[in-house]
Amino acid sequence: MAFTEFRPLDDKSLIEYIKATPSLSSKIGDNFDNLTIKEVGDGNLNFVYIVIGASGSFVIKQALPYVRCIGESWPMTKERAYFETQALKEHGQLCPDHVPEVYHFDRTMSLIGMRYLEPPHIILRKGLIAGIEYPLLAAHISEYMARTLFCTSLLYRSTTEHKRDVAEFCGNVELCRLTEQVVFSDPYKGSEYNRWNSPYLDRDAEAVREDNILKLEIAELKSMFCERTQALVHGDLHTGSVMVTLDSTQVIDPEFAFYGPMGFDIGAFVGNLILAFFAQDGHANEGNDRKAYKEWILRTIEETWTLFYKKVTALWHQHKDGSGEAYLPEIYNKPELQQLVQEKFMKDLFHDTLGFGAAKMIRRIVGVAHVEDFESIKDASNRATCERQALELAKILLKERRNFRDITEVVSAIKKIQS
Amino acid sequence: MAFTEFRPLDDKSLIEYIKATPSLSSKIGDNFDNLTIKEVGDGNLNFVYIVIGASGSFVIKQALPYVRCIGESWPMTKERAYFETQALKEHGQLCPDHVPEVYHFDRTMSLIGMRYLEPPHIILRKGLIAGIEYPLLAAHISEYMARTLFCTSLLYRSTTEHKRDVAEFCGNVELCRLTEQVVFSDPYKGSEYNRWNSPYLDRDAEAVREDNILKLEIAELKSMFCERTQALVHGDLHTGSVMVTLDSTQVIDPEFAFYGPMGFDIGAFVGNLILAFFAQDGHANEGNDRKAYKEWILRTIEETWTLFYKKVTALWHQHKDGSGEAYLPEIYNKPELQQLVQEKFMKDLFHDTLGFGAAKMIRRIVGVAHVEDFESIKDASNRATCERQALELAKILLKERRNFRDITEVVSAIKKIQS
Ligand SMILES: Nc1ncnc2c1ncn2[C@@H]1O[C@H](COP(=O)(O)OP(=O)(O)O)[C@@H](O)[C@H]1O
Ligand SMILES: Nc1ncnc2c1ncn2[C@@H]1O[C@H](COP(=O)(O)OP(=O)(O)O)[C@@H](O)[C@H]1O
Ligand SMILES: [Mg+2]
Ligand SMILES: [Mg+2]
Ligand SMILES: [Mg+2]
Ligand SMILES: [Mg+2]
Ligand SMILES: [Mg+2]
Known part of the structure; x- marks a missing residue:
């Protein structure tokens, strides 16, 4: 047959x-x-x-x-x-x-x-809902993001290799269009597919559709998503695309992969950790107030970015005389200049990350596809409180991302929402 | 046969x-x-x-x-x-x-x-050296840039059309690499191909190679050139790629065409007009002090951007319900919001234009390919004065482009150099 x-x-x-x-x-x-x-x-x-x-x-x-x-x-x-x-x-x-x-x-x-990722591998999102700490998660995922993003960018590749690969992944346009629609468009307009925790979040969903500054910012991110061929991104790097055990972290499901902005992947991951954080109060019960677990999530957010930063700059240093064509060693020839360009690169990437992360959070609350972190909270009013906090933070991140100087300021902003 | x-x-x-x-x-x-x-x-x-x-x-x-x-x-x-x-x-x-x-x-x-562009068509650069005014130049070139750039961008095209075209023009990678080398790299490092008006400009060329801030800025522009598939740009839109008569303007020689940042074309044109401006003192003689002609060049620079701005926003308005996918009418649904996004888009594009324009000026003074505007000034010391002024302005534009609010401020900066 x-x-x-x-x-x-x-x-x-x-x-x-x-x-x-x-x-x-x-x-x-x-x-x-x-x-x-x-x-x-x-x-x-x-x-x-x-x-x-x-x-x-x-x-x-x-x-x-x-x-x-x-x-x-x-x-x-x-x-x-x-x-x-x-x-x-x-x-x-x-x-x-x-x-x-x-x-x-x-x-x-x-x-x-x-390969079958055999038990005890489970989807990370489920582990986060269950309140399981993964001590190596930040180290592993930062390693994955640093290597895949750095090595498919012009920091590592020649223009010739880069454009050949960009052209190939232009073929994945239908999946890109799906993201454009569900992440960058539908939440900001009426759409038959949108849904939210109604009636609790009716006003919040409407506020998103009426917010000029939010729409201004999402337009910039959408253009970056559509136009900036910075690296081969996974394209769907939420906590449902990661399988974990206590000592293994595996990234699956890159069907949305294309040459796009690095911040789209990092933001997806970090944004979904923030969603997991805000869902915790909905999962707390008498036996477990989830306070310690929330601290672990915040530490993991912080470590993910900090380790990613370290690993990318280490790769950069290691390959500075390699075939990457973005920063030629004959031009960027002094330690203080190398530091200057790296700091600028990472600062811009940090702000992209916050913007995309926020966009991914918003769409999970008022768009077509929701996350189990919230959906599994039985009491709708309790769930709405969690969702509203996440939405509030996402709006701050999207609008004011350029004012955040480092990841600790992001963690402070998260904490402030709950204080 | x-x-x-x-x-x-x-x-x-x-x-x-x-x-x-x-x-x-x-x-x-x-x-x-x-x-x-x-x-x-x-x-x-x-x-x-x-x-x-x-x-x-x-x-x-x-x-x-x-x-x-x-x-x-x-x-x-x-x-x-x-x-x-x-x-x-x-x-x-x-x-x-x-x-x-x-x-x-x-x-x-x-x-x-x-088509043979029959006489009296001549290369615009030659007309600028001869001191000929082209009253329709700004209107024509702004029309060309507005239509070609707008209509090949996501302001007018669907993602599907866009990515198909982007993939195709990725094939023109060798020409892109040539630009990367001669515009964004060689002037900022030692290169066997670089040349300059020596010994007059020896220190100036060295200063370019030693300027950390300039190198920081050129890196950002180079990344944008390599990564940002904003529109099908001509890729070599200097005044030698335009043929003119008093009532005709024809753009030739787009062999460097690819999907890149719009500002690269606008900057190439404006930057080369600025070079023409600074070359005028070298062409002045007893019969013609070129003062009036310099004023005409400055007006043309100003009008080119102003008309381009008007035409792009007019096209945007005209096609706002069309198939362009960047700004969906259901999201950008109010006049004040439309104005907000257009102003932001044009402000960013203006700054890109100044950056790329400056980069194109610098490379014509200390890189491999020089311009006849300067080369035809016989006295090397006189020529050096002209070149140095252009270089000085270019460095200001490249470093401080984000502080320029409109084209009249650019014209003022040009005048200030000569005051
Ligand atoms: N390699 C694998 N090993 C074990 N389970 C897997 C593997 N790949 C997928 N799965 C399981 O299948 C589910 C769906 O897979 P996924 O690739 O995310 O599909 P989809 O593209 O439909 O989201 C995952 O959530 C996971 O539970
Ligand atoms: N269509 C044309 N009509 C008249 N002259 C032309 C035409 N195309 C090119 N030329 C002349 O040939 C010269 C070189 O053409 P161009 O396309 O700029 O070649 P290159 O790619 O080598 O720069 C132009 O400067 C112009 O003088
Ligand atoms: Mg592309
Ligand atoms: Mg999946
Ligand atoms: Mg999938
Ligand atoms: Mg030519
Ligand atoms: Mg040519």
Whole structure:
């Protein structure tokens, strides 16, 4: 049975597919006895099957030509699986410790075979809701972001390599358009897809749609998202795209990857940590007031940026005589000048990060796709309090991001909202 | 005789080529009697032949696989002719009044056939050196820049169209690299290609190579040049790429075209007008002190920006409900908000323009390619005075561009240098 045309798989045809695909069947020792297959896709877009045999396992992810959580009424190119694979491979080469290995890709079937991130790996967002501390999270994710972003930018690459890759990822335009719509547009206008915790947040959602300064700032960020080919970004780096154990951190799901602003990834991650922070009061109970956990989240936010800063500047120093064409060593030839340009670069990136982070927070509260951090808070009024605090902070960050000098000032602003 | 492989043409083989090419031979009524052919390429890169017959004419431009003014030791892809053609066609469609029509393109031969801009058309730079006023220049060039830049940006285009075009022009990477080197790098470091009016400007050239703040600013502009796919820019819009009569303005030579920052084109044009201004004292003589002409140049600088501003905002208003995806009408839905976003957009663009304009001025004084405006000043000491004033202004513009609120302040700064 050949798979020469696209078709959505089910448990049965999946077995046929694996039998016909040596790179997959070899992973389970070509042994099809007692195979267990489970569809676990809890994401918004795709189908994910875990395949476990007696002597091995893998995951199959298939893209269908529409948005899963909406249905066939919202078509979406299944070519996204191709770009996801390209990004997994490129980021995986740069940071193998934090990206699952790709075993197989089939463009016709829009199907990726990759390493199964076995238990106790869980989605980070679920860990944050459960109140689990991950002591290595900031170290790992900063390592992932520093390596993938630095090494796909002109700090590391030649213009020739850069433009070739930019051109390739321009093909992922449909996914970029989806982000443009749901992050940078819909929350700021009436849209059939928008939703919010009504009636509690009716006025807040309306305020977002009426706020001229917010609209001015979101326009600048949208242009940067559309026009600035700074690095190969993951494109969807929220806490639902990270799987963790106490000592492992793995980034999955880069189907939105394209050449965009670095701050879009860093902001996505940090913004979602801030959402997790503001959701904590909704998860507190008599046994656990979550106070210590909130402190850990704030420390993790701070460390993520601080370590990212250190790692990028270290990579920069390490590769300053390499093939990166942005800052030639013959021009940036003195330590004080190198420091000057790095500080300027990082300051701008910090402000981009805050802007994009804020945009990602806002859209999770008044846009189409919400986060389980809030959604799992049963009492709607309690939930509204949490959401409103997050929204308030996001608006401050988006409007006043250029006034923040460092991440400790951001942490202070977060704390102030709750004081 | 077939032209199935690339070869450089000469007067003789050119005739064979025209005979074998109906789209060209038809332009001269298939009449090869009394044909005159003249190679006039005075540019830096390519060969240009004017072909005039009894009943028609055209121009043939051929790219050879190296930089003409340097020689075969500096290889340069002849594919640039393809991108020049694409840009001539795209800009020509958007602004047919100011772009010569393309009659023919042969990718194998890297050869373009286009309208001959017949006398009295001359290169604008030569007109500026001769002290000729062009009363319609500001109106025409602002029209060209407004239409080509606006209509190839996300103010007018959908993301889908934009990314498709961006990907295509990523192919013109070698020409982008040349600009990166000669505009953004070489002037700020030692380079075998750099030259300047020595010994007069030895200290000035050295000062450029030692100026940390200048290097900080040029890095930001270089990144914008490499990363920001704002619009299909001409890429080489100096006064040598414009042919004029008293009532016609034609933009030629967009072989450096790519998706880059709008300010790069506007800055190139304005920066070269400023160079022309500072060269005037070197051309003054008893019969003509050039005072009135200098005033005309300053008015033209002012009008170019002012008219460009008006035309872009008019196009924006006219197309606000069109397919451009940057500013959706449902979000930017009130007149005062529209004004707010336009003012912010234009303010940022103004500062980009000053930065890129300054960079283009600097490189013409201490980099590889100089301008005839200065080179034609015979007395080297007199020339040095002119060049030094231009350099001084350029450094102010590059470092302090964000403090200039409008073009009249730029004109004041120009005047102040000479006071
Ligand atoms: N390599 C993997 N190992 C284990 N579980 C995975 C793996 N990839 C995905 N999953 C599970 O499938 C879910 C959906 O995967 P994801 O790539 O995020 O799909 P979507 O693009 O639809 O969001 C994840 O939340 C995770 O629970
Ligand atoms: N269409 C044209 N009509 C008349 N003269 C032209 C035309 N195109 C080019 N030329 C002449 O040839 C010269 C070089 O052309 P240009 O396109 O600038 O080549 P280069 O890329 O080598 O700079 C111009 O300065 C101009 O004098
Ligand atoms: Mg996902
Ligand atoms: Mg791009
Ligand atoms: Mg996904
Ligand atoms: Mg030229
Ligand atoms: Mg040229």
